[in-house]
Amino acid sequence: MIKKISIPAEILKDSSLTPKEQILYGLISEIGKSNSEGCVKTNRQLSKWALCGLQSISNGIHKLIEKKYIVAQFISLSNGTKQTERHLFVINKGE
Numbered sequence: 001m002i003k004k005i006s007i008p009a010e011i012l013k014d015s016s017l018t019p020k021e022q023i024l025y026g027l028i029s030e031i032g033k034s035n036s037e038g039c040v041k042t043n044r045q046l047s048k049w050a051l052c053g054l055q056s057i058s059n060g061i062h063k064l065i066e067k068k069y070i071v072a073q074f075i076s077l078s079n080g081t082k083q084t085e086r087h088l089f090v091i092n093k094g095e
Contacts, residue, residue: 002027002030002031002049004030005023005026005027005029005030006026006029006030007022007023007025007026007029010093011025011026011069014067016063016067017063017064017067018060020050020052020056020060021060021063021064023050024046024050024057024060024061024064025064025069025070025090027039027041027046027049027050028046028061028064028070028088028090029090032088032089032090037087038073038087038088038089039087039088039089040085040086040087040088043057043058043061061088068091069090069091070088070089070090070091071088071089071091072086072087072088072089073086073087073089074086074087075087
């Protein structure tokens with residue numbers, strides 16, 4: 001359970017990000033801190049925490065990747081299928 005999130009000033013000052021995208025960044029960052037595999041939550045899980053729709057999460061992740069605030073890695077599951085698991089990592093810019 002997430003008790004708090006931290007949003008760096010750089011993210012808060014970026015006027016191209018919506019408040020929900022800033023919160024999404026904070027969630028991804030906080031979840032990734034406690035897991036060496038990054039944030040592996042689904043869009044549905046993130047949408048429940050950010051109190052917004054799935055499309056907002058999808059668009060927000062895309063925008064954060066595009067602006068190079070986060071990176072996504074897709075790892076194949078070892079269950080004999082072609083399924084992948086998404087891992088989101090915050091890109092540290094020398095804070």
